Amino acid sequence: MKLNKVILSGVVALSCVSASAQEADKTVNVFTPHWYAQAQIGGQYTLGEIGFGKLLSPNAQVGVGYNFNQVVGARLSLNAWQSKAGQNVAGNVYKWKWNYVAPMVDATFNLTNLFCEYNPDRLVEVGVFGGIGANIAWGNDEAADAKAAILKSEAATEALKYGATPLENLWDGTKTRFVARVGANVDFRVSDRVKLGVELSANTLSDKYNSKKAGNPDWYFNALVGVKVALGETHTTKVIPAPKPVEKIIERIIEKPAPAPAPKVESKVVEENFRRDIFFPIGNSNIAKSQSTKIAEIVEYMKENPDAKITLTGYADKGTGSAAFNDKIAARRAQTVYNTLAAKGVAKSRMIKESKGSRVQPFEENDMNRVTICIAK
Template identity: 50%
Template sequence: MKIKNVFLSCLMLCGVLTASAQEAKTEYVHNPYWYIQLQGGAQYTLGEIAFKDLISPNVQVTVGRQFTPVFGARLAVNAWQSRAGIDFTDETFVGITGNATTGYTPTAATVPGGTTKWKWMYVAPGIDLTFNLSNLFCGYNPNRIFNFSVFAGAGANIAWGMDKDSNWENAELLAAHFPVSYVAGTNPENIAYAWDGTKVRMFGRAGVAADFKVSDAVSLGLEVNANTLSDRYNGKKASNWDWYFNALAGVKINLGQTYTTRTIEAPKPVERVVEKVIERVVEKPAPVVTQAVVEKKEPFRRDVFFQINKTAIAKSEAGKVQEVAEYLNANPNAKVEVTGYADIGTGNPTINKRLSKLRAESVFNALTKQYKIDASRIKVDYKGDTIQPFAKEADNRVAICIAE
């Protein structure tokens, strides 16, 4: 073969691959669930006699619903017994005997002191709103061993048995220390509100709870709650609200699956290609190769905007989620990446990170549950307020959906 002085140009390609050090991570998704709770303990009814004399047994049965990692509601039926009493000191009563003919003689009688105590039965169903502070401030983690919550609510206290003779101790002291009013058939001032039969009174309740996880379905818990209702509850007139406090321990049983998991893939490594060209002297120009220009199709994108501090999809934005679902159904091989954001002008990094996560999850849940899109076709990510995709602050309260 004849050698010519023309050297052909040679193109060498070297691919340098840079990989991200991040790894795929597992994320927990909360499932709303029901639970039941059984508790027992003691009650202290606020009063003036010795503390030990105002302690009585107490039980509580609860059915609740955990709607989100933070917010829930429950129906708690608390019941058993309440107590009250009066402390008397030694007293001397002065009277007069005799008549105008024989003359009058002063008399004196000393009545010993003591404590009159009474008790009655009750049942108090009430509805409370519950707030899991551990998930609120530390983020959702179903594997957390300890959870701290607060709650508040109201209900009806149904009480009976105050008029039962066996429920009174040292009742004779009332007649001895209040002889005139007692004999006259009227209650003395201290027990002016003593009642009989069955009474129904509204009450308010608030408290704290600590739960210790045993398994996904079972946890052990401690609870302290304070209850207040009208001044007539304990039968004593004091011109202020009556109170009782319950300290309870028990077991909570979760019904059904409380959470699911999904894997968030690590970002794909960015491939950078470095071209190295070796030039050679040529006798004549190489043929011109015309390359066809392929128009790159723009990815399908929808921006789902949210109100400030909101994570639920507004009705005005729901159509965008439907369009994403229709695109995925029309393109079976397509996948969508949903990325949540929060505006940097409000909240703080912790709150904004949670908001951006919940916004992305709202779109994810709508696609999988409402439109039945396979979860494996959806990648979820969230940026908090670290990235602001829009110049206008309010527009950064958004979940951006990009499908290819």
């Protein structure tokens, strides 16, 4: 048999792992709702017209709170100690102080977790809060003494001729007034359950608080430092196994080409179900630039398959927000993809949009469920 008529063929079977390094298991931290206790001490400045240092007084606060999720919480606190006021009459400064206790209810918001990925090992976190409560004040005897001293002065006697009455809103006994506040805090991590923090707040109440009539609300500002202790686990750790290496069988056929090989006819592989997943940042329904390639691939597929229809299903993750909020943002995510595809030429009659909120979680990893899954058939 001539050599040019001999066909040499061989089959080589190789089992191999993908050329890239094997991925390691991924560890994901999942926030756990929990209670916490808080104790703080610091100072207060009661807004007034005499020197700043003369209106400083001690302040303290204790509280207990609950973090519903990694962003939103609530706190019940008891703020108390002392407030000061004063008046300058013809160069003479009159000062007085009184005591108070203020039970408050606040809504708290962790801005760091809102705008950044949740990380229980983060050293510094920033938050804001706002609330309402009652200011229960007593011991205003010094204000009455100050008014008596002012009325005895020559300057006050002259001012009274023109209708200027000192300490016109003087009060005695125990008075309860509505108070509202807003503030900000910075917490520094010590351990999983312990944080040291700094808190600043602005508090406003009626014009009668400092005994003087000014025609506008009275204010006091608190600066506090303290410790916050979590009363339970703050998070759990979930390990997502790395994908198993894919074994591939590579077959190689070695043969001498035939004199007149038949022309190859390439067959086009058509995907029965075409799928692309459009992922979104936390609390957001805008399509990121990183997802634009997927949008282009969907548009191209729909052009090449004019009979295909596509279903757009929006989702939200369970770890953030309430069920009602998640229903709305999931629907907005589906609507955003719908509007984007329509703007790029995909007929609206070929698209179906749905929303499953956070009731269904298509992925095990919490953050991946901020998604619109697009399936074309």
